[in-house]
Amino acid sequence: MVLEEPDTPYYTLTKRLIDTVSENTLCTVGVNFGFVSMLHGSKKLAEYAGQGRHVSWLTFTTDADPELAASVEAGEDLGSFLWSIYVKGPVEANLLQLIAAHPQCTFQLTLHPEALSEEIAVRLAALPNVMPSIYLTEPCLTPAAKKAFSLLTQNHMLSAAFLWLDSVQASKAPEPGWLEELSDFTPVCVCSRKPGMTLQQSEDLRKQIWANRLHGNGRLFLIDLESDLRAINQRLPDRVSCEVRPAMQADMPLCL
Numbered sequence: 001m002v003l004e005e006p007d008t009p010y011y012t013l014t015k016r017l018i019d020t021v022s023e024n025t026l027c028t029v030g031v032n033f034g035f036v037s038m039l040h041g042s043k044k045l046a047e048y049a050g051q052g053r054h055v056s057w058l059t060f061t062t063d064a065d066p067e068l069a070a071s072v073e074a075g076e077d078l079g080s081f082l083w084s085i086y087v088k089g090p091v092e093a094n095l096l097q098l099i100a101a102h103p104q105c106t107f108q109l110t111l112h113p114e115a116l117s118e119e120i121a122v123r124l125a126a127l128p129n130v131m132p133s134i135y136l137t138e139p140c141l142t143p144a145a146k147k148a149f150s151l152l153t154q155n156h157m158l159s160a161a162f163l164w165l166d167s168v169q170a171s172k173a174p175e176p177g178w179l180e181e182l183s184d185f186t187p188v189c190v191c192s193r194k195p196g197m198t199l200q201q202s203e204d205l206r207k208q209i210w211a212n213r214l215h216g217n218g219r220l221f222l223i224d225l226e227s228d229l230r231a232i233n234q235r236l237p238d239r240v241s242c243e244v245r246p247a248m249q250a251d252m253p254l255c256l
Contacts, residue, residue, distance in 0.1 A: 002214060009216045011218065012219065016219065017158070020156065020187070022156040024128045025158050026158065029106055032104060032105065033106050036081050036104050036106075037081040037082045037106065041082075042237075045240045053239065055239065056080055057241070058229070059080060059083050060245065060254050062088060063086070063087045063095045064088065068085075068098065069094075082105070087109055091116075096123055096127065112134075112135050116152070121154070121157075125155035133162040133190060134159070135164070138169055141181060141182065149186050153185070159187075160186055160187075160188035160189060161190065162192070164193075164254075165197075167198065170191075170197060173191055173205070183220035187219065189220060190225055192226065225254060
């Protein structure tokens with residue numbers, strides 16, 4: 001229904017992505033996510049789910065996960081091609097090598113701003129199957145965050161901001177002034193909830209995010225991690241869902 005409107009914000013967003021993100025990255029991520037993961041992968045996953053096995057179309061973990069490389073390898077055989085990886089420290093060469101070795105997978109990396117040097121930005125830009133997100137500890141752009149977003153833009157990467165929100169921050173995150181500032185640096189913002197947020201606060205956040213999607217100016221697309229994943233999982237076969245690997249600790253954000 002939204003796409004039928006002539007002034008829908010999604011057309012503005014699409015034009016921005018085409019103008020700023022490399023064609024190779026847009027095509028690779030689009031094919032890997034839409035076809036390899038959601039169509040081809042989901043069919044394979046459904047077969048294993050029919051055998052009573054729990055399988056994941058999206059896996060959350062960290063770059064320190066000792067079984068990451070083996071799990072990515074095994075995941076391709078099962079039909080799992082989408083990985084969300086929290087990078088707590090510097091971006092190591094073995095992670096870049098892993099991404100390069102699995103071109104059909106999509107890797108979403110959540111990075112601290114300080115981890116993104118000019119050299120790392122160039123090396124990430126050479127990998128069209130990666131989507132870097134800059135981790136913001138609050139709805140605020142620090143000088144380090146601005147520099148990180150600028151490096152991603154200069155290298156024509158498909159980037160995002162990642163906000164892990166507590167109950168106080170959740171009320172500030174959808175404020176128009178803040179979102180307008182953020183939209184100058186990135187086309188996407190992922191919002192996720194810290195433990196302890198009440199059901200009412202969570203629902204208020206969801207409604208604000210959806211209102212922005214429908215009536216925003218199209219320069220910034222908001223993702224509501226928990227509710228969006230819930231909606232996707234409900235449309236997948238039984239026993240096919242997301243997985244949070246044990247390597248994720250309590251002080252680490254979930255990241256898409």
